[in-house]
Amino acid sequence: MDDRKTSEGSFKQARVRILVLAVIIAVGLSAGISRLFYLQVFRNNDLSKIAVRQHQKTVALEPLRGTIYDRKGRVLAVNLDVESVYAVPSEIGDAREAAKRLSRFINEDWRILEKKLKSDKGFVWLARKIDPNIAIKIKNEIKNEDLEGIGFIKESKRFYPKKELFGHLIGFAGLDNTGLSGIEARYDEFLKGEDGFIILERDARGSHIFPSSGYKPPVKGKDIVLTIDESIQYICERELDKAIQKTHAKSGMVIGMDPKTGEILAMAVKPSFNPNEFIKYAPAEWRNRIVSDPYEPGSTLKVIVASAALEDKVASPSEPMFFGEDKIDIDGEIIHDTVREKGRLSFRDVIKRSSNVGAVRIGMRLGKERLYSHLKSFGFGDRTDIDISGESRGILRQTREWSKRSIGSVSLGQEIAVTPIQLITAVSSVANNGWMMKPFVVSEIRDEDKIVRKVYPEIKKRVLSAETAAEMTRILTSVVEAGGTGEKAAIDGYRVAGKTGTAQKIDLKTGLYSDRYFISSFIGYAPAEDPQIALLVVVDSPEGLAWGGSVAAPVFKNIAEDVLLYMNAPSTNEERILMVKRE
């Protein structure tokens, strides 16, 4: 009985304890189901978003950049198919070994490659846009050594078929096809096109990527047509190169403009730079100095000073402005004249012979206020707003900052700094009957055959009356005739108007004008009676005879001669040439 009782009791106890175990497991399962409900139903939204983010990778598809053409439709910048090497780190076996092998072809330290191959990313670039021959070598190596996890993707690379010819003007686009300099940078928003994308599904290792539904094709960038003419550009560079070689000059620039429209026809900067290999040059060498670097123009500025004096009628062309002196004293500063003439010189001859004393006298006739306002009106001290980035304003000081002798210096093209683009724009307005045109280099933006934007010539203002402009052209024509400083710019069959300039450079050590280094320049246009092209030639620090008339004028002549021939410009009436000569 006792025994039965205990057994009865332990039986009951067992029943209770089994039920306790059942309850524990039931509670456990209920907790699991509640938690499941919380995660799957309440957190559904945010958790699935995070999950999608890790499953999908949006890969940007690079669009092709637009093509750049010259005014005749010649291609100046295109895209080439090139290959880029990538790695899927999770599939790499021996990262060190692979890195060491690859470093023989990829210009990168193997330690850096190893780090990339070991990264926890699903995808890493090893080398972008490599030389096709190197790509073949790497492919062979991968095959021979059974390297896994390394692949190639086709990309496009900007190529400039004309190499150095347009380096400074067109600039270049970088590895990611973004314009970094020149037209490529300035018009990047049009050239670059629109990125496309493809959504890739991926697994945690980043491999086994397969495309999903999301896809947007990239849109090719717009094409750009320049006002530049490759032939004229070529002539300019060729002649500039010759001159620099001959005179051992430091550098040089030529800019050619259609004075009637403001279209830039050529823009040459030396030493040149090849945009295909931009990385080999210092950023300072990429600069388009025609717009970015102001310099003291020297006597070429006399064109503007004389135009201003005639416009304000403070002097007449035949009025004597020089009386045989060899120097002039302005507030204690002596300005010497290079002209050694016993007799007097008229206003016209002061320009023709580039007399300093005469020019100072013309400037003083105007007075500093009028001289300043005319220079300002001609655009000095302000940007021309040409569609090239990095344009400088140059330096034109306010008259209250002028010293007493500034009037003399400015009249001679000193104490003022101008950019080549400012000077050619100003002188072009003399050639264009006194109308100043806004300079520009891009004439059209096209989308396939459709013109998206057409740029029309834009008149900025009238800076001179037609009579003054015509008189100035006559005076400038005499510069290029016998006895003028620009004789060497004369071209058979055409009348040329122009002005020489020989500016002393400022010696950076002493802060004074150097007597060894000059900027030799010539600015002019032809044919004088119906100008087709205005040209500015600047040669920096030529050796030997540094006169604008001896260094820059022949460059002008050679360029203008070929360009006029190329343009089929009608030659100037022979009779008129004879007539002028008799004068």
Added chain:
Amino acid sequence: MIYSSSAIPALKRLNDIFFFLKRQMIWAVIGIVMMIIVSRIDYKNWDRLFLPMFGLTILLLIFVLIMGKEVNGARRWLRIGILSFQPAELSKLTIIIYMARIIAKKGERIKDFMNGFLPVMSVIGLFVMLIMIEPDLGTAVTIGIIALSLLFAGGARLKHIMFLGVLLTPLMYTLIFNAGYRMQRLKTYWDPWKDPYNSGYQIIQSYLALGSGGLFGVGLGEGKQKLFFLPEAHTDFIFSILGEELGFAGGSAVIALFAVLIYLGFVISLRAEDIFAKYLALGITVMIGIQAVINISVVTGLLPTKGIPLPFISFGGSSLLINMLAIGILMNISGQNSGSG
């Protein structure tokens, strides 16, 4: 029949990876055949078969330490042709039979410390130790819990069990703090998002899988998390993928099926008049129940990460076979005792 309805989703889960599918199918066929055979063998034979089975288990446990296939630093598997077998899984069943037998034999003496509790604990301790050497802490803990549950239900004094608890605390402490990965798992348990790419990775991926599933899931075979995002997707974390593909509906259905199976197990145990049968049935029920609870809790982040498979569903042949065998035994007990009870 519960096992089969839960085994089918388990097979479907793996049907995109034939490697696992083929092996799991072989085990499933062996398991079903064995289950049918075992369900027709009188459970009382297990009592008689105990000694050879006990010896075999101990032998295999020692054998695996010497000859076992090493995977990730653990020797848990013995190769049999193309299949691998885990002796630790077998030891679960052996322990259950041992416990049922000893409780039936000793009766009230189980309350006695020197004669009841201590000898039982020594045997269990031997098993647990051998398994921990592999190491396979998950199975060792499971065996410990099963044994303690049976001791508890079998009438052992609560103070003895508590004494054991006090004794085990410093042991667990050293175990956790001496293995960096266990400590890491514990830390991660508190805040997995703190270290989402290393220690928190697995549980976060499990959350993402479950969270993506929503109410009805993304569809069978459409789950993305199994693409290597979720480690152990086909074994310990198979429930996350099930939740991703079949949603809360599928996940809760699986839990419900477990609940039904466990409920039936408890009913069989409670109704059994034979003491050996009662504890055998209870042991089997607790084995399946506790593993299901721990696995689901780990996968849903209620418990720190622990390598315990989900019965019938996780990939793993030995586990499947043993669970099927256990169900066969349960069926036999049910058949014999339902008539009389």
